[in-house]
Amino acid sequence: MDGLVREYTARLMDSGNLASLVAGLIALLLVLNRTSWLPLRNIVTIAHEGGHAVVxxxxxxxLNGxxxxxxxxxxxxxxxxxxGPGMVCTLLAGYPAVSLLGLGGAWLVNADLARQMLWGGVALLVAVLLAVRNAFGVVSVLVTGGALFLVSWFATPAWQALCGALLCWFLLIGGLRPITExxxxxxxxxxxxSDADQLARLTRIPGGAWLFGWFLIGIAALVVGGYWLLLMPQV
Structure with a gap:
């Protein structure tokens, strides 16, 4: 066990991913701090509702909107x-969607495909924008998509990787907070x-059990995604 820990630590230091670790700590602070969390929570909401819509x-x-x-x-x-299954799956998808998006993004960043990850985020936001039916939603999606576009188009590859890592960390960590809330x-x-209570009425499985399942998915995604992010290519 000690050997594995030393090997992992050496790989972390050799890869230069202390920057990714710092990005993770920043994401943690953004999620835990109420002042920053309130506006940034809109990103999590977009991912959550997008998950419902896709499923x-x-x-x-x-899909009506x-x-x-x-x-x-x-x-x-x-x-x-x-x-029935369609309604159950639709209700089930929202909370895990945030963590799974963070996990998929972490895999792309680890594979040195940060720019592609950012472009994929822009494409998903365009799809969500087509389904949004209120002004605040349109502005929220446009601001988020615009930020991703600017980073993907104008930033250097190193900054794209770091911004991509920060976004992934935020989704992985931020996906857990709404469950606890x-x-x-x-x-x-x-x-x-809530989604959990509607699922409880449809399936007779207690709402707390759905919350626990979502939390386990979020923790698993954070562990795996965090491992990938900490060993991403050197920036």
Whole structure:
């Protein structure tokens, strides 16, 4: 075990990824600090609602639109059966989507494809933009997509890698906070129509079990994605 720890530490130092570690610490501070979290939470909401929308379409439901609100909440409306696998999968997808996007981005950054990851993010945001149905949502998606575009187009490869790593860390860490926030709201009986509670009514599996499952997915994504980010190519 000691040998593995020394080998990992040596690889981390040799790869120059102390910069990636710093990016991870910055992302952690951004998520934990209330002042920074409130506006940046919109990024997590976009990913969350995008997850609902993609799975709704894949399950054969009709996507009516996405709304993103200034309080960082969101709503994805789709038409189809109010029960059954399609509805369950649609409700299930939101929270894991954030962590899984961070995991996929971390894999691309580790493979020295940071610019492609940023362009992929822009493409996904364009797709979300087509489904957004309110002004604040349009502005939120445009600002996020514009930032990714500027980095992908004008930044050097080193800065693209670092910004890509920061975004991935933020999604991986930030994907966990809404789950803990929802858990506290449910404990105070202030989230009776949450994804977890709707799933509980559809499946008879307690809402807490869905929260626990989402949290486990988020932790697994953070561990694997963090490992990839800490061993990304030298910047």
């Amino acid at each position: 709704a379409l894949l399950s054969g439901r009709k 996405i709304r993103l609100h200034s309080d960082t909440s969101g709503l994805t409306v789709s038409t189809g059966k109010s029960h 929802l858990s506290r709201k449910r404990a105070r009986r202030r989230a009776g129509d």
